[in-house]
Amino acid sequence: MRIDRYKVQEILDSLLNKVEKPAAYIGGEPNQICKEDGSFSVRLAFCFPDTYEIGMSWNGMPILYHLVNSTCHTFMERVFAPRVDMQEQMRAAGLPLYTLESKTPVAQADIVGFTLQYEMCYTNVLSMMDLAGIPLLSKDRGEEWPLVIAGGPCAFNAEPLADFFDAVLVGDGEELLPEFCRVFSECKKAGLTKKQTLDKLQRLQGVYIPSSYSPVYDEDGSFIKYEKLDPNAPDRVLRAFLKDMNSVDYPTNNIVPLIEVVHDRAVCELFRGCTRGCRFCQAGMLYRPVRERSMEENLRIAREQIENSGHSELSLLSLSTSDYTQFEPLVEKLLPYCKSRSVAISLPSLRLDNFSFKVLDEIQGIRKTGLTFAPEAGTQRLRDVINKNITEKDILGALDKAIDLGWNSVKLYFMIGHPTETDEDLDGIADLARKIMDLAREKNGGNRGRFSVSVSVANFVPKPFTPFQWVPQDSPREFERKHMYLMNRIRPIKGVTLHYHESFVSTLEAILARGDRRLCVAIQRAFELGCRFDSWTEHFNEKAWKQALSETGIDENYHALKGLAPGAALPWNIIDSGIDDTYLMSEYERSQKAATTPDCRLGCNGCGINAHTDCPCGGIL
Amino acid sequence: MNRYVLRFCKYGNMRFLSHLDLGRLFKRAVRRANVKIAFSNGYNPHELMNIVQPLSLGYESDSEYLEIDTLIPYDPDTLAQSLCQVLPEGIRFTACREEERTSKNLSFYTQRALYEAFFPLTEADAEKADMQGFMDQERVIIIKRDKKTKKPVEKDIKDWIYSFTIKDISEGQCRADMSLRCASNETANPGKLLESFFGFCGISTKIEDCRITRKDILALNGEGQLVSAYEAR
Numbered sequence: 001m002r003i004d005r006y007k008v009q010e011i012l013d014s015l016l017n018k019v020e021k022p023a024a025y026i027g028g029e030p031n032q033i034c035k036e037d038g039s040f041s042v043r044l045a046f047c048f049p050d051t052y053e054i055g056m057s058w059n060g061m062p063i064l065y066h067l068v069n070s071t072c073h074t075f076m077e078r079v080f081a082p083r084v085d086m087q088e089q090m091r092a093a094g095l096p097l098y099t100l101e102s103k104t105p106v107a108q109a110d111i112v113g114f115t116l117q118y119e120m121c122y123t124n125v126l127s128m129m130d131l132a133g134i135p136l137l138s139k140d141r142g143e144e145w146p147l148v149i150a151g152g153p154c155a156f157n158a159e160p161l162a163d164f165f166d167a168v169l170v171g172d173g174e175e176l177l178p179e180f181c182r183v184f185s186e187c188k189k190a191g192l193t194k195k196q197t198l199d200k201l202q203r204l205q206g207v208y209i210p211s212s213y214s215p216v217y218d219e220d221g222s223f224i225k226y227e228k229l230d231p232n233a234p235d236r237v238l239r240a241f242l243k244d245m246n247s248v249d250y251p252t253n254n255i256v257p258l259i260e261v262v263h264d265r266a267v268c269e270l271f272r273g274c275t276r277g278c279r280f281c282q283a284g285m286l287y288r289p290v291r292e293r294s295m296e297e298n299l300r301i302a303r304e305q306i307e308n309s310g311h312s313e314l315s316l317l318s319l320s321t322s323d324y325t326q327f328e329p330l331v332e333k334l335l336p337y338c339k340s341r342s343v344a345i346s347l348p349s350l351r352l353d354n355f356s357f358k359v360l361d362e363i364q365g366i367r368k369t370g371l372t373f374a375p376e377a378g379t380q381r382l383r384d385v386i387n388k389n390i391t392e393k394d395i396l397g398a399l400d401k402a403i404d405l406g407w408n409s410v411k412l413y414f415m416i417g418h419p420t421e422t423d424e425d426l427d428g429i430a431d432l433a434r435k436i437m438d439l440a441r442e443k444n445g446g447n448r449g450r451f452s453v454s455v456s457v458a459n460f461v462p463k464p465f466t467p468f469q470w471v472p473q474d475s476p477r478e479f480e481r482k483h484m485y486l487m488n489r490i491r492p493i494k495g496v497t498l499h500y501h502e503s504f505v506s507t508l509e510a511i512l513a514r515g516d517r518r519l520c521v522a523i524q525r526a527f528e529l530g531c532r533f534d535s536w537t538e539h540f541n542e543k544a545w546k547q548a549l550s551e552t553g554i555d556e557n558y559h560a561l562k563g564l565a566p567g568a569a570l571p572w573n574i575i576d577s578g579i580d581d582t583y584l585m586s587e588y589e590r591s592q593k594a595a596t597t598p599d600c601r602l603g604c605n606g607c608g609i610n611a612h613t614d615c616p617c618g619g620i621l
Numbered sequence: 622m623n624r625y626v627l628r629f630c631k632y633g634n635m636r637f638l639s640h641l642d643l644g645r646l647f648k649r650a651v652r653r654a655n656v657k658i659a660f661s662n663g664y665n666p667h668e669l670m671n672i673v674q675p676l677s678l679g680y681e682s683d684s685e686y687l688e689i690d691t692l693i694p695y696d697p698d699t700l701a702q703s704l705c706q707v708l709p710e711g712i713r714f715t716a717c718r719e720e721e722r723t724s725k726n727l728s729f730y731t732q733r734a735l736y737e738a739f740f741p742l743t744e745a746d747a748e749k750a751d752m753q754g755f756m757d758q759e760r761v762i763i764i765k766r767d768k769k770t771k772k773p774v775e776k777d778i779k780d781w782i783y784s785f786t787i788k789d790i791s792e793g794q795c796r797a798d799m800s801l802r803c804a805s806n807e808t809a810n811p812g813k814l815l816e817s818f819f820g821f822c823g824i825s826t827k828i829e830d831c832r833i834t835r836k837d838i839l840a841l842n843g844e845g846q847l848v849s850a851y852e853a854r
């Protein structure tokens with residue numbers, strides 16, 4: 001029986017009383033868009049492979065939702081991963097995964113699109129497809145099934161999911177996704193087959209069709225190259241670029257969630273990209289070049305969003321907020337506006353200079369929370385290796401001021417397991433924490449008072465398209481040794497606490513991030529063994545994942561721990577990120593000599609992105 | 622300052638909005654409509670607004686009440702209309718009037734709530750339904766979760782049941798009408814009552830399959846009469 005939306009609502013009525021957070025499954029929020037049947041030709045079920053609360057906090061969602069729904073050809077609807085209890089109820093009641101807007105079963109959409117924001121959501125992709133009743137493997141889906149596609153930062157290496165997707169969209173989605181839907185709608189109108197449609201879509205810059213290529217491995221299992229199965233397919237798929245953030249009609253009428261989500265606030269992305277060139281940072285490479293939105297536009301978007309949503313918090317987003325060229329005038333204009341409407345401003349990733357202190361002091365008033373630093377490594381040498389441009393003097397100087405202004409807690413973010421790291425670098429982490437405590441004590445007349453330092457260490461995961469894409473990762477055991485080592489050094493320091501992450505999760509993240517197509521079976525096996533919500537500590541099933549990897553012949557050592565020989569063929573190089581391979585290599589080589597590379601704004605470093613699009617940020621300082 | 626009481630309904634999927642969610646929704650509606658709402662004094666100022674007697678998650682309602690204090694006077698109808706702007710389908714303000722501002726809000730005066738429930742009942746279960754026997758019990762015990770310890774505890778709500786009737790309406794479908802205590806700290810939950818009834822009679826209907834609607838909340842007016850909370854003050 002074909003289930004229609006009335007049936008979906010009827011089944012929902014009978015089971016929502018039985019699940020937790022039922023309001024995550026009903027849609028109908030203020031500002032939701034619902035198109036009439038017949039007023040569009042393509043239905044896009046846009047899936048965020050995690051819960052509603054997480055997906056609705058992702059700032060790309062309202063952008064794509066608005067842009068796609070502004071077209072006359074496509075109706076984009078939202079789908080999130082139901083929690084485990086809801087999944088069970090849905091299966092028991094025979095309710096397939098459905099869209100929130102029109103309650104249409106996902107399998108009846110024309111296109112099912114997944115956004116891949118982090119590797120640990122991959123089993124959720126499969127569980128959502130399964131819940132929708134859609135065959136997982138692209139080759140098993142005939143003409144009657146929707147086109148299943150993916151995008152997002154992880155789409156830059158979608159090989160571990162390549163067997164499941166018909167097409168992968170790489171790069172900025174603002175123009176690409178609506179254009180993709182438009183071409184699709186023409187193909188649909190012309191009655192083209194799936195194969196013919198994919199052939200047309202493949203011509204768009206940024207569209208990668210995995211089935212057009214077949215990977216080749218040598219006897220010992222190393223990846224060598226792709227064989228092109230479709231002569232029309234490009235040799236490498238160049239990512240899509242959004243040239244100018246001012247040319248896009250960004251939304252100000254965002255959906256306002258009815259339940260509490262992770263980030264419940266108005267969001268304004270001041271600019272995209274980052275000029276600082278940290279060598280471990282994938283976002284810093286994938287979002288090049290820096291593209292700023294004009295101050296007028298940012299002001300308008302921030303204000304209209306606040307007025308249209310009734311939000312009481314505004315977040316100014318970017319990879320490095322204080323680098324926005326109009327930062328001071330923008331904030332000076334926004335402050336009184338927000339104050340008069342009792343809207344709080346939050347400024348993530350702020351560099352602490354005089355101006356930001358003035359701002360923080362003003363917006364936080366007497367309740368001073370969340371002063372954070374991300375030195376990422378414990379010694380200057382290692383910070384030079386990773387090209388993180390912050391010195392101990394910067395941190396201690398800023399803290400000196402912060403303590404005067406009344407802050408009494410600070411969070412420090414580090415990563416461990418960077419290339420060339422030794423125990424001395426770990427000592428550096430403890431030393432920095434101690435120096436901060438000493439400073440606080442000294443400024444407080446020899447007394448610690450309520451001052452506290454929280455040290456958080458993440459495990460380094462080498463990522464594709466970074467200068468560290470070749471380097472080996474620490475083994476889980478080595479990570480654990482380092483955690484204990486740090487714990488022993490930090491525990492004796494009063495007022496300092498240490499937080500660290502599960503090691504095997506990081507190993508898995510590295511396997512998935514740098515994986516090739518052989519991982520598809522492993523991920524499918526993990527899904528069959530019950531893995532889902534892998535980024536949730538309470539759901540992560542290490543045993544099942546290890547079983548899945550070993551049953552499908554994936555050698556942890558090969559895929560995560562072993563480095564790749566510089567010059568070796570890389571499975572993700574089927575995608576052209578726009579950054580020259582030679583640039584990544586030279587950055588890697590410089591890292592080995594602890595040689596830093598300056599901020600792009602001091603002079604172009606020749607990453608090559610400007611061969612494909614305008615790069616307005618080189619040498620502007 | 623002025624105080625307004627607004628009557629609203631909550632239908633369909635919106636029955637899954639919790640009391641907290643609803644509060645947030647109304648605060649945003651106030652901001653968006655640019656209503657000059659009054660704030661409390663103190664360290665952490667918050668909007669002066671009160672939703673009268675929280676409704677359990679999953680219940681619909683014909684008549685819920687919201688009180689808000691504003692800094693300037695408004696025309697009640699215009700106020701209700703402008704606040705409706707950002708409300709999702711299923712929640713609507715249906716009436717609004719100004720009331721006298723006193724130190725106590727409406728929740729202080731409420732006494733009872735009227736509920737209606739629809740639920741399936743098999744023929745065999747219908748035979749077992751023994752309302753007389755149920756109401757003749759010395760105590761009517763419901764199981765509720767203790768607010769602090771989160772452990773299930775028994776509670777006798779017999780004195781809080783003003784009326785409880787069941788009618789067969791069509792094949793296998795029943796309707797229950799209930800008038801129950803609904804005052805600060807003394808509230809009887811209609812779902813719990815039905816559960817207790819089903820348990821007493823050995824009826825197999827599950828509480829998840831009952832569709833419950835609050836019809837109105839009653840409060841004492843100045844003359845000591847029970848009237849709809851909307852007219853009480």
Ligand code: SF4
Pocket residue numbers: 288289290600601603604605606607608609610615616617618619
């Ligand atoms: S082209 Fe030059 S300035 Fe632009 S991002 Fe690359 S290195 Fe930096």
